[in-house]
Amino acid sequence: MHREMPDQESELTLSEEASAAAAEAAVIEARQEAEAGQPVTPAEFDQLKTERDQLLDRLARLQAEFENARKRAEREKIEYRDYATGNVVENFLPVLDHFELALNSSGTAEQLRSGVELIVKQMEDVLRQLHVNAVPAVGEDFDPRVHEALGSVERHDLPDQHVVEEIRRGYKLRDRLLRPALVRINSNPKQISE
Numbered sequence: 001m002h003r004e005m006p007d008q009e010s011e012l013t014l015s016e017e018a019s020a021a022a023a024e025a026a027v028i029e030a031r032q033e034a035e036a037g038q039p040v041t042p043a044e045f046d047q048l049k050t051e052r053d054q055l056l057d058r059l060a061r062l063q064a065e066f067e068n069a070r071k072r073a074e075r076e077k078i079e080y081r082d083y084a085t086g087n088v089v090e091n092f093l094p095v096l097d098h099f100e101l102a103l104n105s106s107g108t109a110e111q112l113r114s115g116v117e118l119i120v121k122q123m124e125d126v127l128r129q130l131h132v133n134a135v136p137a138v139g140e141d142f143d144p145r146v147h148e149a150l151g152s153v154e155r156h157d158l159p160d161q162h163v164v165e166e167i168r169r170g171y172k173l174r175d176r177l178l179r180p181a182l183v184r185i186n187s188n189p190k191q192i193s194e
Helices: 005-035 042-104 109-129 189-193
Strands: 132-134 147-154 163-168 171-173 176-179 181-187
Touching: 005 042, 042 109, 109 132, 147 163
Parallel strands: 147 181
Antiparallel strands: 132 171, 163 181, 171 176
C-alpha cells in the first residue's frame, strides 16, 4: 500500500537531525564567541534565540507530520486487510449456504453424500479462483519442503521415499506453502541396499 514509508521516515529523521544539529551549532558558536572574549550583542543573541526557536518549532512540526503519516499508514493497512478479507469471505458465502441447505435436507444418506461432494467441488473451485492449489502428494517423491511425513510403510513394489498415502491435503497460495501435506512414505529396503 505505502511502500514509501521507510524513505519518508529516513527523510524526516534526517531533517530532524539536521535541524537539531543546526540549532546546536548556533549555540556552540555563540558560546565559543563568548569564551573567546568576543561578547555577543543583544541583537545577535536575539537572532540566535529566534533561529533556535524556529528550528525547534520546525522539528516539532516534522515530528507531528511523521506521527500523522504513521497513523494514516496503519489505518490504511487495516482498511486494506479488511477489504481483502471481505473479498475472500464473499467467495465462500455460497459454499456456506449450500452446507446449510444440506444440513436441513431430509434426503437419503446417498443424496446427502452426493450433495456434500458437490459442495467440496464448489469449495475447490473457490480456492482455485483464489490461486490456492493442493500440493501433489500420492505417487510423488517425498519433498520435505511441501510434505510432512507421519510414518512409513514397507512396500517392495514402489520406489523408496515415494508418497504412498495422503493423510491431510497440503495447500499452496501461488508458490507460497500454506500448509504441508501430511503423508506416509514408502520404505523399500531392497532399493536402499542396491
